[in-house]
Amino acid sequence: MKIDTDNLVPMTEANQNFSKVARLVDQKGSVIILKNNVPRYLVLDFRVCQEFCVNRFNKQHRIAA
Numbered sequence: 001m002k003i004d005t006d007n008l009v010p011m012t013e014a015n016q017n018f019s020k021v022a023r024l025v026d027q028k029g030s031v032i033i034l035k036n037n038v039p040r041y042l043v044l045d046f047r048v049c050q051e052f053c054v055n056r057f058n059k060q061h062r063i064a065a
Contacts, residue, residue, distance in 0.1 A: 003032065003039070011035045 014021050014033045024031045029048045033041040
């Protein structure tokens with residue numbers, strides 16, 4: 001799994017400046033929030049998540065058919 005270090009935000013910074021997290025998600029599609037320097041939370045743009053879920057659903061149903 002590749003992780004873009006520009007998408008990493010410490011928990012304290014996310015708590016103090018969530019608008020920065022939201023802006024990064026708008027720009028990059030996702031942000032990983034670190035807790036104790038360990039990736040803990042993933043914030044996704046809803047459209048990215050929706051597209052992933054639709055593609056996965058379609059792929060599963062093609063295989064099953």
